[in-house]
Amino acid sequence: MAFQLKDFLLYPPQIWACHQRLQDAQYWSPEQRRADTQTNLARLLHHAVTNVPYYRRTLAPYQDRFAGMIERLDLSELPILTKQQIRDHGQELWADGHAAYKPSVAQTSGTTGSPTKFLVDRQSNITHFASIWTMLNWVGYRFGDRFADLTGGERAGEPMYARDLRSAHLSRENVQRYARRLRRFEPVVFKAIPSSMYIYCRWLEEAGLESYQPRAVLTCAETLHDHYRAKIQDVFHCRLFDFYNQNERACLFSTCEHGRYHIHEDYSYVELIDNDTPGRAQVVTTTTNNFVMPLIRYQTNDLVEVGDGTGCPCGRTYPTVARVIGRADDIVVTPDGRFHSSFEFILERMENIRMTQIVQDDVDHIDVRLVPTPSFDRRTDLRRLEDELRAWLGDDIDIGFSFHTALQPGRTGKIPFVISRPGRELLT
Ligand SMILES: [Zn+2]
Structure with a gap:
């Protein structure tokens, strides 16, 4: 979870207030949500075409038609923003006087493109924290609960902690140590990327070890394949949740207790655009909370399976998709x-x-x-x-x-x- 603690400490009342609002917003009527999205988009588009050099140039020809697009909630006339365009135009996407927004830098890696710097401002931080907090509530997590993280973001050779198990150290030989630590620490939520968790579960089984039972397992950052899901649930005997988010904070999708991915529409405005494959769609997003570097119709290059579009039994009114098809690399x-x-x-x-x-x-x-x-x-x-x-x-x-x-x-x-x-x- 890319929380920066200092951000949270600087303005907890705003994060708390935003979290309170999201508690209500997840159950809003479609009319109420549509009106809120229209307000957010109107404010964002006006800001972008007035204060952001790149959009002053590219969106000015459409400005007269903004009102109609917002009324219909249809941005399809506006150009798509690709990752390559962001790399090429970088600072032109920063709002005039960007330092006044006191932005922090979020970076994406040069895996299949050169590293790109994204600026994120205070309101974006507030929305991000409050939305992740809401997502964790769905998982069953409450502040103060124990949380373990099997992620790889540190060098091998560093000590292994109870909270942060570092997949970099995990091997068939030491899987018993991991299991022992987890049993002793008993985290309420156990988070990992799907492939790491899948391998951990397989090695546990091979070693004949039983896992303790957390309240929930939470995965992110990769495609959660069906065979990963089945194995993880088999071993942990608990609910499995998954979420989809990016360093550039383009959007947040997360599963509820019924396993459907809800699109957090307070986080950004998401368009699902037809793909060549029937039943699949591209994710294109417009960030409505980050004024220092707005992304308008940003092409994430990720796909979803759209599902049947019916309401979710959980009662939350955010739209749903059946599955997110994000990154799927080997290890x-x-x-x-x-x-x-x-x-x-x-x-x-x-x-x-x-x-x-x-x-x-x-x-x-x-x-x-x-x-x-x-x-x-x-x-x-x-x-x-x-x-x-x-x-x-x-x-x-x-x-x-x-x-x-x-x-x-x-x-x-x-x-x-x-x-x-x-x-x-x-x-x-
Ligand atoms: Zn639901």
Whole structure:
């Protein structure tokens, strides 16, 4: 959860008030929600075309028709904003006098594109915190409850904590230690990315170990495949929740107790645009709370299965989708039996790499394919990247680098970040 504690400490009353509002808003009537969305969009579009250089240029020709679009809740006339356009126009998307918004920087990694800096302002932080808090309430979490996180965002070799189990350390050999720690700590909610949790469950079963039973397991950041879901529920005997959110805070979808993904419409305005595959749609979002760098009709490149669109038995009136099809990469397996599903945090810091792909045919070798920017320095940048990867993967794996001008998309049209034969074997 990318909470910045200092933000929360700076303005808890606003976050509390926003959370209170969201408690009501999730049950609003469709009319009430439509009116609220119209108000938010009107304010956002007016601000963008007045105060943001990029939109002054691109949206001015449409300004006369804003009122009609908002009335119909139909932004389809307006241009789509792609990730490439954000990379190309970067600071032109920052509002005039952006420093006055006291923004913080959110960064996306150069996995299949160069790292991009997004500015997020105070109101965006407030909405984000309050929405995540609401989402955690759906999961059954209350402030003060114990929470464990099996994520990989630290270097191997660092100590393993009860709250933060670091998937980077997990191996078949030490799975018993993890299970023991969890039983002792008894977190109410146990969070992980789906592939890590799936592997943990399989290794637990192989070792003949029983898991303690949390109130809920919470997953995020990858596609939650059916076989992952079945295994996790089999092992934990509890409810499984999943959510979809991005560093650039484009949108928030999260499952309720009935397993449907609700679109948090107070977070952003989401359009589901027809895809070539029947039953699937692209997610395009307009951020209505971040005035320092508004994203209007931002193409997330993620897909959803739209489902039947009927109301959810939970009674919440946010629209639903059946499934989010986000990232689905392989994982890298190391010779000492560990695995790694996330390298984003390394690439977020590598500004001179436009695209990256890791290919692993055997457990003792990876080939890192790089599309460098013109400023890439083979001595400093390459050394740094190798050091970072080495810290994660250990000394027993051979790391080769190759340089490319472009990378080929896979069958889905996306460029997979990791292609690993040993990884795929572990995930099936
Ligand atoms: Zn529901």
